Amino acid sequence: MKGLSDIQTPLVVICGPTATGKSDAAVIVAERLNGEIVSADSMLVYRGMDIGTAKPSPSEMRGIPHYLIDIVEPDQEYSAALFQEQARTIIEDIMKRKKLPILVGGTGLYIGAVIDDYDFSGACGSDQFRKDLLKEAEEHGTSKLHERLREIDPKAAAKLHPNDARRIIRALEVYKFTGAPISSFQKIDRTRSSKYNLLMFGLILEREKLYKKIEQRIDSMIEAGLVDEVQRLLNRGFSPALSSMRGLGYKEIVEYLEGNLSLDQAVDILKRNTRRFAKRQMTWFRRDNRIKWLNPDLVDVSGVIISEINRFIEGVS
Numbered sequence: 001m002k003g004l005s006d007i008q009t010p011l012v013v014i015c016g017p018t019a020t021g022k023s024d025a026a027v028i029v030a031e032r033l034n035g036e037i038v039s040a041d042s043m044l045v046y047r048g049m050d051i052g053t054a055k056p057s058p059s060e061m062r063g064i065p066h067y068l069i070d071i072v073e074p075d076q077e078y079s080a081a082l083f084q085e086q087a088r089t090i091i092e093d094i095m096k097r098k099k100l101p102i103l104v105g106g107t108g109l110y111i112g113a114v115i116d117d118y119d120f121s122g123a124c125g126s127d128q129f130r131k132d133l134l135k136e137a138e139e140h141g142t143s144k145l146h147e148r149l150r151e152i153d154p155k156a157a158a159k160l161h162p163n164d165a166r167r168i169i170r171a172l173e174v175y176k177f178t179g180a181p182i183s184s185f186q187k188i189d190r191t192r193s194s195k196y197n198l199l200m201f202g203l204i205l206e207r208e209k210l211y212k213k214i215e216q217r218i219d220s221m222i223e224a225g226l227v228d229e230v231q232r233l234l235n236r237g238f239s240p241a242l243s244s245m246r247g248l249g250y251k252e253i254v255e256y257l258e259g260n261l262s263l264d265q266a267v268d269i270l271k272r273n274t275r276r277f278a279k280r281q282m283t284w285f286r287r288d289n290r291i292k293w294l295n296p297d298l299v300d301v302s303g304v305i306i307s308e309i310n311r312f313i314e315g316v317s
Contacts, residue, residue, distance in 0.1 A: 009098075011115070012101065012199045014029075014201050014305070015202050016106060016282075017106060018054075019054075019217050020203035023056050026102050027056075030102055033100050035101070035102045036064065036101060038094075038104070039069050040068075040087070041053070041105040043247050044069045045068060046078075047071075048074060049229070052226050052230070052248070052253075074238045081113070087114045134165065134239075134242070142164070145168045149168055149172055153175055155181060164243070164246065165241055165243050166246070167243070199309060201291065201308075202292070202294065203295075203301060204282070205295060214278060221249065230253040231257060252273065
């Protein structure tokens, strides 16, 4: 069998909704095929946010290099454009070292930004402008910013939840400094092939099984100390209005800690919101016909992926 040093290295993508076992499968593949993992999860970038993001522990990583995890503080700006730049640089380095890059995660925009022609080059901005808007959101509510966005860019506003402070602020920023809606800087040219030799796999479970796993995972997060983790973040001065603190598992627990919900109510809402999030993830990924879907209940996911990679390596001249 030819080795990776003899061919143009493939980029393996393992995607799909939350709680389907993507991380575990990726580690097994990396162990077997000399791979390294690039995380494509918009929440795993934040330091100190471990339980609520289901961040893999060092023991779960099993010595496999993982990139783009724990790279910014919860109050630091991070974007799909920055992820695109960093992930592509890391993938190129992995390939140069004759190892197998494995892009793993459930954030569809991040995966698309790496493998397709997402163009963020024109979307400039200002740190001070973002800080001013964030302060405004803290004082008057994110919904006020959403109303402003709806007036100037209704198409972008329709796609964003009124509490999604980070994306609302980014859309307002792009419009202010370019005079154009943010969607104009996120075009995908699907007439061109990806710059990578893609092998894309999606993990999917039967809906009721997936929902049960989601609920079990959330129960485990509570038992592992999610409430204490959120309290520590608040004690460190991180505002509930930050985009990181508006993530699943954090905004719901903040509501409990602020006395607006009982813990049982917060957990029930978190489970509901996560089920809805998984549904949105599937809607995103199902649009990509390059993905080969695998059900962990029916097949040995890592075994199938390894076989497909080996077949690719054998078949390239």
